[in-house]
Amino acid sequence: MKACTVCKMISSKDHCPSCGNPTSDNWSGLLIITDPEESRVAKELNIEIPGEYCLRVR
Template identity: 75%
Template sequence: MKACTVCKYISDNDYCERCGNPTSDNWSGLLIIIDPENSELARESNIKHPGCYCLRVR
């Protein structure tokens, strides 16, 4: 699993499928967003789409 260096979306690709930026396998923390419209964590993290995200990526 790799995380996007910009939007922190987690996928298996070398480039993010959401924003097209490169991904890194050096990440930590897992945040799963199911309903971003009603999630306070999603609002604080500026996440607008459901999915798996990391908390920190290098």
Template identity: 50%
Template sequence: MAERACQRCKYISYDKKCPICDSETSSDWSGLIVVTDPDNSKLAEELNITMPGRYALKVNK
């Protein structure tokens, strides 16, 4: 089963609806950032990521 990324927050999961924000997910995504410590990450801050996890950099509908 292909992994999907949320069209809104870009969180990666296998679900049709994002487990974090309940938005639609898409199987068409690229790039990856794994945030392990959002409180100490400039990258996470730049991307408005506040929860640890795996996120796509780009999500197409």
């Protein structure tokens, strides 16, 4: 799996399905957002789309 270098969403693609930016193999930490409306963590990171994200990407 790869992580978007901009929005950090995790996918298997070379370009992020969410924002279209390039993805990277070099990432760590996992964050799953199931309910962005109710999540303080999602709000802190400005995440509005449910899904899997990494915490750090290079």
